[in-house]
Amino acid sequence: MDWKPYEHNVKYYETDQMAIVHHSNYIRWFEEARVDWLEQVGLPYDEMERRGIIIPVLSVSAEYKTMTRFGETVRILPRLEKYNGVRMEVSYTVVNAGSGEVRCVGRSGHCFLNRDYKPLILKNTAPDYHAVFQQVYAACHREE
């Protein structure tokens, strides 16, 4: 159970008139990295939605450490901080792909909903997904 960091080339339209990436885009990058990571571990988000499982964002936070500029590639490493089958928390570290300098750290909180936006217990609704999340959680907390 392993995954590669997500890579993102900064887009021109992601810059603002400070000539740096607008802060709101990191929140979108977290989502890109989360979707990529879920796919890597065998949980493609489009398939999950087709099976009627939605993972909305309950909370999000970011601390901006250094500025990201156009022309740069960033590497984003997600980590499953908390998971109990009903809620989860994911953290993100965004670094410059060349130097490794930290650009931003952040976190997002989620629950699991069905198509009617009612909370569901993943263990009951999709035990196969639940098993994968447990494995991912174990991999993230192995070293502690």
Place this chain on the structure above:
Amino acid sequence: MDWKPYEHNVKYYETDQMAIVHHSNYIRWFEEARVDWLEQVGLPYDEMERRGIIIPVLSVSAEYKTMTRFGETVRILPRLEKYNGVRMEVSYTVVNAGSGEVRCVGRSGHCFLNRDYKPLILKNTAPDYHAVFQQVYAACHREE
């Protein structure tokens, strides 16, 4: 049958590192102006969607005349260029709200779909909407 131009205050996040509004945002402003205008003439788009009528964009074009900057308010005037109950074309003129200087002109093409994304004939599906579109068309072409 009359309507006011739509006003939009330029957002900081709409700028790019050229210190002007990124060109893709004008396409979004066209949509904002279109939705506002439809509401003004009695065709609120959220209600249309609830009644099962979707108006996708088939084509879009824009010509950028002068640059728009943060701190500016633009005024956008939509005009129903073509309408035949199956398709329509709307044009947009974006001007600086203070000076009237033209920032951008553009156009969007649309059809009408039902919830299954099948084309529909508005005259049959929603004769009340069709009647309004005809009135709007007449108002736009009155002077010609």
Place this chain on the structure above:
Amino acid sequence: MDWKPYEHNVKYYETDQMAIVHHSNYIRWFEEARVDWLEQVGLPYDEMERRGIIIPVLSVSAEYKTMTRFGETVRILPRLEKYNGVRMEVSYTVVNAGSGEVRCVGRSGHCFLNRDYKPLILKNTAPDYHAVFQQVYAACHREE
């Protein structure tokens, strides 16, 4: 020293395929509300930038309480939580303009930079702005 909440009509392009506003847009709304509020109290952000004062975002957080949909208007009330002339923190409450139901609460942290992205002490660089921020802070903490 008083200000009105900022109003935002939800845009179609702000929705995602869950048929709700994508969570990243609230971060942009915070900025819209912050810019509007600064202008209301006499600190227009475009003027501040022209005077060489930049207010970057150091951190941001949001808790999503209920879902916002297209067709809705939200009202956003910013509040100056902390201010010491070098850094500031602003909180935001996003409510449905009709019912007052809370959609989201959030917070952003900022410092003040000059054109070379070097930190500055607002009291020294722009004592007039500093005085306004102090008044705003007092107004926000009056009742406590």
Place this chain on the structure above:
Amino acid sequence: MDWKPYEHNVKYYETDQMAIVHHSNYIRWFEEARVDWLEQVGLPYDEMERRGIIIPVLSVSAEYKTMTRFGETVRILPRLEKYNGVRMEVSYTVVNAGSGEVRCVGRSGHCFLNRDYKPLILKNTAPDYHAVFQQVYAACHREE
């Protein structure tokens, strides 16, 4: 003188409540593809801007053929339609990376500006860049 099509994985935040990619994002994809293509042929856009050459968008158009959905990868092929050292036009074909089905075709028009937003003649200002654009143009029109 050859280049590979640009690949883009559709992002969740690029969808709207029609459960398809919002039409404004294709305009951003054109830019992504253009930047990638310029880099492939030896004209990295961040380097051009550092040398004081800006390539603003004068016009843009798109025709939407079929809908793009989340979970999909699109492939975008830019082509230099016109180039005379003062202006250029680029066309784009967006296809589903798997099936090759055409999603969208479009075009963007550009000029070349210096840092003061004054038009420049690329042949004079940057003959090395001009030579590359001529080669790219020749490669695009070879077969005709």
